[in-house]
Amino acid sequence: MNTPLIRLEGIGRTYRNGELSTTVLHDVTLDIHAGEFVAIMGASGSGKxxxxxxxxxxxxxxxxxxxxEGEDIAELDSDQLASLRSRTFGFIFQSYHLISSANATENVEVPAIYAGLPREARHARAEELLTSLGLGERLQNRPNQLSGGQQQRVSIARALMNDARILLxxxxxxxxxxxxxxxVLQLLKDLHARGKTVIVITHDREVASHADRLIEIRDGRIIHDSGRKPSPAEQVEAPPPRPARQQGLAAFGDINEAVRMALRALKANLFRTVLTLLGIVIGVASVVVMLAVGNGARQDVVERISDMGTNLLLIRPGAPNTRRSADGTTNTLTPEDAIVAARVDNVVAAVPEADTRATVRAGNTDAQTQITGTTADYPLAKSWPVASGVFLNDDDNRRYAAVAVIGQTVATNLYGDADPLGQYMLIRNVPFLIIGVMQEKGATPWGQDQDDVVFVPLNTASNRLIGSRHLxxxxxxxxDLSLSDATQEAVRQAVMANHSGIEDFQIRNMASLLENIASTQDTFTVLLGSIAAISLLVGGIGVMNIMLVNVSERTREIGIRMATGARTRNILQQFIVEAMVVSAIGGAIGVVTGLGFASMLQYFGTPIQFTAGPVLLAFGCAFATGLIFGFMPAHKAAHLDPVVALSAD
Known part of the structure; x- marks a missing residue:
C-alpha cells in the first residue's frame, strides 16, 4: 500500500489554438491510493x-x-491507453453520454465489447447490473425512454461492466x-465500501461532503487537500486483469457490434439511407444489366457465325482489297477452282456457289428469293441438314436436272402449311420439282434471312437460270482448324496456279472472322461495363458523404466508445464495416434489380446471357466501394481526440 495507485508529479496542461495558448492546470502534484473516496471540488473553469x-x-x-501503479503513462501509445481505460476506469458523466440508438442493455455492454467478453456473457452481466440497480424492467428501453436518474444508473452500470477498479x-x-x-451518491458510497476507488468531480460542497477526502482546486492549482483517510476498503485486493484469451475474442465481437450498429443507424435515418442505397443500387444494377446485354449480344453473334461454319474458307471473286462490281458480276471464279481447292491437304470439300435472284411461283403465289446453284456437299460444308426429303446429288448435277431444295421461308411463302415435297414450282418459267426442304437456319449476324433461298444443281443454274459458268x-x-492458316495459303496457291499466277480472288477465314467479331464484342462489353462502373463510382461517393455525415453526427458516441476502451482499430473497423454493410445491402438489392430488368429485356427479345461473373463482379465492386470510400470517414473517426469527441454537441 506504499505505492500510490495514481501519482501526479508537477502536472500542467496547456491548450493551443494557433498562436494562442491557455494553461488550465499548473504544477498539480497529487497521490491517490487504492480504495479511497476522493472529491475534487472547484468552481466552473477551475480545471477540475x-x-x-x-x-x-x-x-x-x-x-x-x-x-x-508506478508506470509512466507517457510511455503508452493510444491503444495501450485504451486498454488501460478498458480494464481500470469506469466513467460516470454528468450528461450520461448514452448512445441514443442503443437500449439500456446495449449501452451497458459497450465496455465489454472492447474487452473481448463473449456476447452471451456480457449480455448476462449487463442485465444483472441493471437489475441490481433497479432497472430490471427497463432493459430494452432507449435513453429517451428513461428518466434522468434512470439514465445515470445506466451510466453507472456501464462503468461497472468491466469491474473497473476506479470510478470517475x-x-x-x-x-x-x-x-x-x-x-446516486448512496450507490457510490456502497461501491466504495466494496473496494472501489471513487473519484467525484463536483462544484457542490454537499456532494463533496460524502467523500472521505476533499481536494479543492482553483485556477488550475490545488489549494487544499484534506489528506488521505485510511479505510478498510483500501485493503480489498484489486481484481486480476482479464485473461488474455478473452482479448482474442474482441475482433470478432467488434465486427458483430459494428454490423448491428450499422443496421441501427440505417433504421434511424431511413430516408437518408434510401437515398444512399439508391446510388449503389443503380450502379450495381447497371453493371449487371449492361454486362448481361453485352455478353448476350456477343454470344448471339458468335452462335450465328458458328452456325455458318467456323472451319470454312470463303473464296470470293475479285482481287484482295477491291470491291465487287455494282451488279455483282465480277467474273474470276469457275467450277474448276473448286476442283483444285478440293485437292489440297486438310480440305474435306470445296463447294461452288452461283447466286442470283429470281421470282418463283407456285400456283397463284409468287415471291422474290435467292437462287443458289451448288453441289451435293453443300449441307456438309454449311452444317445445314435437310428437314424433309433429300438434297441435291452428283447425278442431278451431271444430268442438269430441274430439281430444287427450298428453305423454310420459301416453303411458308409459297405453300403455307401444305407439304411442298413432290410439288412443282416455276423459276423464270422453268418448272422445278421440289425434292427437299432445309431445316430452319435463321438470320445472319447482319440480318439476312438464310431460309429465303432455293437450291438447284450448279450446272442447271449456270445453263438454264444464270447463263454463266462463273461462281x-x-x-x-x-x-483440322489448327491448320487453317496453312491450309488457307495452300488453297490460295492452288487457285492462283489455276489462274496462271494471277490473284484475282480473295479468301476469308471464318475462324479469324469469328475471333475479330468476338474481340470487337468484348471491347463493346468492356465499354458498357465502364459506363456502368461510373454509376457505381457515383454511388461510392454518396457512401463516403453519408459516412462523413455519420462521423459528424456521432462524434460524441465515438468519444464514449473511446472512453470505454475502444482502440483506434476498433473505431476504424466499426465505420468501415458500417460502410460495407450499406454497400452490401445496396449491392444485393442492385443485383436483384439488375437481374429482374435483364429478364424483362430478354422477355421482349433482347439477347441476354446470365452468368455468375458479372453478378459477382458487380456485388464485389459494391463491397469494395464500401471499403474504399468508407476508409476516409473511418480514418477520421478513429483519430478523433477522446476529450474533443466527448464534448461535441
Missing part, C-alpha cells in the same frame, strides 16, 4: 474536468508525469433532482 480527463487517461499532460464521476448529481441525486463464291471445308 481537465484533471478528471487526465486521471482517466482520456488526455495527457503538457508537463509533468502521470504514474499509474463527473458532476454525477448535477442533472438530477434531489432524490435521484441522493440515490459467286466457293466454300472450302477444312478438317
Amino acid at each position: 474536468s481537465t484533471l478528471m480527463h487526465l486521471l482517466g487517461c482520456l488526455d495527457q499532460p503538457t508537463t509533468g508525469r502521470y504514474l499509474f 464521476a463527473d458532476e454525477p448529481t448535477g442533472a438530477l433532482d434531489s432524490k435521484s441525486g441522493h440515490d 459467286s463464291s466457293i466454300s472450302v471445308l477444312i478438317e
Whole structure:
C-alpha cells in the first residue's frame, strides 16, 4: 500500500489554438491510493474536468508525469491507453453520454465489447447490473425512454461492466433532482465500501461532503487537500486483469457490434439511407444489366457465325482489297477452282456457289428469293441438314436436272402449311420439282434471312437460270482448324496456279472472322461495363458523404466508445464495416434489380446471357466501394481526440 495507485508529479496542461495558448492546470502534484473516496471540488473553469480527463487517461499532460501503479503513462501509445481505460476506469458523466440508438442493455455492454467478453456473457452481466440497480424492467428501453436518474444508473452500470477498479464521476448529481441525486451518491458510497476507488468531480460542497477526502482546486492549482483517510476498503485486493484469451475474442465481437450498429443507424435515418442505397443500387444494377446485354449480344453473334461454319474458307471473286462490281458480276471464279481447292491437304470439300435472284411461283403465289446453284456437299460444308426429303446429288448435277431444295421461308411463302415435297414450282418459267426442304437456319449476324433461298444443281443454274459458268463464291471445308492458316495459303496457291499466277480472288477465314467479331464484342462489353462502373463510382461517393455525415453526427458516441476502451482499430473497423454493410445491402438489392430488368429485356427479345461473373463482379465492386470510400470517414473517426469527441454537441 506504499505505492500510490495514481501519482501526479508537477502536472500542467496547456491548450493551443494557433498562436494562442491557455494553461488550465499548473504544477498539480497529487497521490491517490487504492480504495479511497476522493472529491475534487472547484468552481466552473477551475480545471477540475481537465484533471478528471487526465486521471482517466482520456488526455495527457503538457508537463509533468502521470504514474499509474508506478508506470509512466507517457510511455503508452493510444491503444495501450485504451486498454488501460478498458480494464481500470469506469466513467460516470454528468450528461450520461448514452448512445441514443442503443437500449439500456446495449449501452451497458459497450465496455465489454472492447474487452473481448463473449456476447452471451456480457449480455448476462449487463442485465444483472441493471437489475441490481433497479432497472430490471427497463432493459430494452432507449435513453429517451428513461428518466434522468434512470439514465445515470445506466451510466453507472456501464462503468461497472468491466469491474473497473476506479470510478470517475463527473458532476454525477448535477442533472438530477434531489432524490435521484441522493440515490446516486448512496450507490457510490456502497461501491466504495466494496473496494472501489471513487473519484467525484463536483462544484457542490454537499456532494463533496460524502467523500472521505476533499481536494479543492482553483485556477488550475490545488489549494487544499484534506489528506488521505485510511479505510478498510483500501485493503480489498484489486481484481486480476482479464485473461488474455478473452482479448482474442474482441475482433470478432467488434465486427458483430459494428454490423448491428450499422443496421441501427440505417433504421434511424431511413430516408437518408434510401437515398444512399439508391446510388449503389443503380450502379450495381447497371453493371449487371449492361454486362448481361453485352455478353448476350456477343454470344448471339458468335452462335450465328458458328452456325455458318467456323472451319470454312470463303473464296470470293475479285482481287484482295477491291470491291465487287455494282451488279455483282465480277467474273474470276469457275467450277474448276473448286476442283483444285478440293485437292489440297486438310480440305474435306470445296463447294461452288452461283447466286442470283429470281421470282418463283407456285400456283397463284409468287415471291422474290435467292437462287443458289451448288453441289451435293453443300449441307456438309454449311452444317445445314435437310428437314424433309433429300438434297441435291452428283447425278442431278451431271444430268442438269430441274430439281430444287427450298428453305423454310420459301416453303411458308409459297405453300403455307401444305407439304411442298413432290410439288412443282416455276423459276423464270422453268418448272422445278421440289425434292427437299432445309431445316430452319435463321438470320445472319447482319440480318439476312438464310431460309429465303432455293437450291438447284450448279450446272442447271449456270445453263438454264444464270447463263454463266462463273461462281459467286466457293466454300472450302477444312478438317483440322489448327491448320487453317496453312491450309488457307495452300488453297490460295492452288487457285492462283489455276489462274496462271494471277490473284484475282480473295479468301476469308471464318475462324479469324469469328475471333475479330468476338474481340470487337468484348471491347463493346468492356465499354458498357465502364459506363456502368461510373454509376457505381457515383454511388461510392454518396457512401463516403453519408459516412462523413455519420462521423459528424456521432462524434460524441465515438468519444464514449473511446472512453470505454475502444482502440483506434476498433473505431476504424466499426465505420468501415458500417460502410460495407450499406454497400452490401445496396449491392444485393442492385443485383436483384439488375437481374429482374435483364429478364424483362430478354422477355421482349433482347439477347441476354446470365452468368455468375458479372453478378459477382458487380456485388464485389459494391463491397469494395464500401471499403474504399468508407476508409476516409473511418480514418477520421478513429483519430478523433477522446476529450474533443466527448464534448461535441
